Amino acid sequence: MSASYPPLSRKITNLVMLALTGLCTLLVLAVLLTILGYLLWKGASSLNIDFFTKIPAPVGQSGGGVENAIVGTLKLLALASAIGVPIGLLGGIYLSEFAGGWSAFTIRYTTDLLNGVPSVVMGIFVYTLVVLPMHHFSTLAGGIALGIMMIPIALRSTEDFLRAVPRSLREGGLALGASKSETIFTIVIPAAIYGIITGIMLDIARVAGETAPLLFTAFGNLYNSPGWMQPTASLPVVIYNYAISPYDVWHKQAWAAGFVLLSGLLVISVISRMVLARGKKLSHG
Amino acid sequence: MKPFDLSQLSRAHEVRFASDEPADEKLPWPQFTVADLNFFYGPHQALKEINLIVPNKRVMAFIGPSGCGKTTLLRTFNRMNETIPGTRVEGSIRLGDKDLFSFPATRLRRVVGMVFQKPSPFPKSIFDNVAYGLRLDPSIRRNEIADRVEKSLRRAALWDEVKDKLHQSANGISGGQQQRLCIARALAVEPEVLLLDEPCSALDPISTAKIEDLLFEIKDLCTIVIVTHNMLQAARVADYVGFFLNGELIELNRAKQIFQNPEMQQTQDYITGRFG
Numbered sequence: 001m002s003a004s005y006p007p008l009s010r011k012i013t014n015l016v017m018l019a020l021t022g023l024c025t026l027l028v029l030a031v032l033l034t035i036l037g038y039l040l041w042k043g044a045s046s047l048n049i050d051f052f053t054k055i056p057a058p059v060g061q062s063g064g065g066v067e068n069a070i071v072g073t074l075k076l077l078a079l080a081s082a083i084g085v086p087i088g089l090l091g092g093i094y095l096s097e098f099a100g101g102w103s104a105f106t107i108r109y110t111t112d113l114l115n116g117v118p119s120v121v122m123g124i125f126v127y128t129l130v131v132l133p134m135h136h137f138s139t140l141a142g143g144i145a146l147g148i149m150m151i152p153i154a155l156r157s158t159e160d161f162l163r164a165v166p167r168s169l170r171e172g173g174l175a176l177g178a179s180k181s182e183t184i185f186t187i188v189i190p191a192a193i194y195g196i197i198t199g200i201m202l203d204i205a206r207v208a209g210e211t212a213p214l215l216f217t218a219f220g221n222l223y224n225s226p227g228w229m230q231p232t233a234s235l236p237v238v239i240y241n242y243a244i245s246p247y248d249v250w251h252k253q254a255w256a257a258g259f260v261l262l263s264g265l266l267v268i269s270v271i272s273r274m275v276l277a278r279g280k281k282l283s284h285g
Numbered sequence: 286m287k288p289f290d291l292s293q294l295s296r297a298h299e300v301r302f303a304s305d306e307p308a309d310e311k312l313p314w315p316q317f318t319v320a321d322l323n324f325f326y327g328p329h330q331a332l333k334e335i336n337l338i339v340p341n342k343r344v345m346a347f348i349g350p351s352g353c354g355k356t357t358l359l360r361t362f363n364r365m366n367e368t369i370p371g372t373r374v375e376g377s378i379r380l381g382d383k384d385l386f387s388f389p390a391t392r393l394r395r396v397v398g399m400v401f402q403k404p405s406p407f408p409k410s411i412f413d414n415v416a417y418g419l420r421l422d423p424s425i426r427r428n429e430i431a432d433r434v435e436k437s438l439r440r441a442a443l444w445d446e447v448k449d450k451l452h453q454s455a456n457g458i459s460g461g462q463q464q465r466l467c468i469a470r471a472l473a474v475e476p477e478v479l480l481l482d483e484p485c486s487a488l489d490p491i492s493t494a495k496i497e498d499l500l501f502e503i504k505d506l507c508t509i510v511i512v513t514h515n516m517l518q519a520a521r522v523a524d525y526v527g528f529f530l531n532g533e534l535i536e537l538n539r540a541k542q543i544f545q546n547p548e549m550q551q552t553q554d555y556i557t558g559r560f561g
Contacts, residue, residue, distance in 0.1 A: 100370070168405035174368060176418040176470065177395035186417070191408045 043256030068224045072232035079143025088154020096162035115152035123213035137231035142218025146207045157199025161192040194279020201272035205265045211236035235261045316341040316508040322376035331357045333532045344509040346523035353529040355512045359480050363397040364390050398471035399480040404463035406455035411447050414455045418474040441469035461492025481511040528552045
């Protein structure tokens with residue numbers, strides 16, 4: 001028997017590994033906190049009530065806000081969800097519960113490819129498909145571009161959460177005389193619903209920050225955009241336009257808009273984590 | 286349906302149900318009559334030339350080592366195996382005097398209920414778990430459901446433990462309670478047969494005892510077929526025991542006969558623990 005257990009070499013290895021993993025965790029956290037802090041530091045002077053309630057002021061005048069871009073982003077996300085969520089949801093249900101062999105492979109493969117399409121290509125695609133025939137940029141076109149971008153993740157995350165529902169629950173439903181579709185809609189989907197909602201919320205958060213697909217579709221607007229057929233401002237495009245402008249006031253507002261956008265995404269992501277945790281709690285007692 | 290002779294239990298293909306046949310013990314009519322049954326998972330044959338009769342309103346236990354086909358046979362009784370791609374059945378099974386395969390699967394499974402090895406409550410409330418099967422049947426009126434849920438929970442000896450938390454998640458109760466909930470859920474639709482696939486293998490001895498007591502209580506209501514690895518359990522609950530080995534039914538007889546004086550050497554070896 002040696003005097004110390006565990007031996008010194010293992011203690012040292014343990015310490016080194018612990019320090020390394022801890023350092024990496026700190027690094028990741030530091031990046032996020034630095035970005036948030038930097039945005040706040042640079043944009044804080046522009047963050048006031050006007051920023052959320054006024055449309056942009058003409059160049060040279062002080063004040064003004066990005067109310068039109070905030071509303072525009074919300075409208076774009078609503079339209080994108082109306083397109084992407086039903087298709088992703090139903091596609092995910094089909095893929096998890098009904099597709100087999102060859103068709104499942106094809107759908108999964110093409111969905112993953114669609115997910116890999118560069119967002120700027122998606123913008124050009126919708127520009128050709130919607131903007132050119134209509135002869136003008138619109139909220140509609142922007143929403144369609146973001147909606148198509150939402151489909152792959154909504155579909156695959158729905159599929160993943162449905163497949164995670166144990167076989168015993170499906171068999172339990174079938175054994176009580178439920179048909180396959182009754183089992184899916186009354187047992188499998190309710191069992192996975194919190195996960196599915198979480199996946200979709202994170203999907204919305206992901207496209208909320210997309211800039212490239214909106215450049216040739218929603219375009220931008222200095223004023224409020226009524227209805228769905230006019231070009232509209234959106235937070236990511238405002239950040240882009242303001243950041244490349246020569247005016248210092250706009251630079252500050254771009255920082256502030258970045259802070260607002262990132263905070264919004266953080267809130268969505270925290271809420272979706274809470275939804276998932278609540279779902280876990282419900283299904284594990 | 287006529288009564289039949291105990292000696293015919295494992296000779297379903299010869300049974301003619303003639304009134305003049307000699308019979309040393311009258312049994313109720315056959316619940317399942319299995320004749321020349323073969324079952325395949327793809328190229329693998331899991332059941333070979335099975336012939337047996339499951340008597341009505343009795344408890345029959347299937348024993349045998351893992352992979353011997355006893356669960357497969359149980360799952361052909363409610364055609365659960367049909368949900369697995371690549372499976373194939375040959376031969377005939379009758380439920381009462383009707384062909385098992387003439388039923389729509391969903392209707393058959395309301396007559397032949399099943400409880401699985403692992404307690405699998407739906408992620409719903411206790412009440413909704415038991416009401417699930419009732420709600421699938423449009424002929425059951427909504428205002429009957431609460432009464433029938435209570436009746437089933439009482440039968441499953443669970444009512445007193447859960448009556449104050451009927452609307453809480455079924456995942457919050459203990460494993461033994463969950464398994465009794467699954468039995469209550471299956472009994473709620475008043476099946477003729479209850480199939481149990483190793484229902485106690487995930488439970489502690491006290492919960493196991495409660496479930497065995499429960500089986501005694503409900504055997505007047507329905508035919509019970511139970512697969513178990515626990516030979517003491519088979520001896521305690523079963524009227525008849527079938528011993529399976531490598532997909533074949535080696536011996537089927539009264540439980541006492543199987544455990545005290547088996548005819549076949551393989552049965553003797555298995556129950557004395559020489560293999561398996």
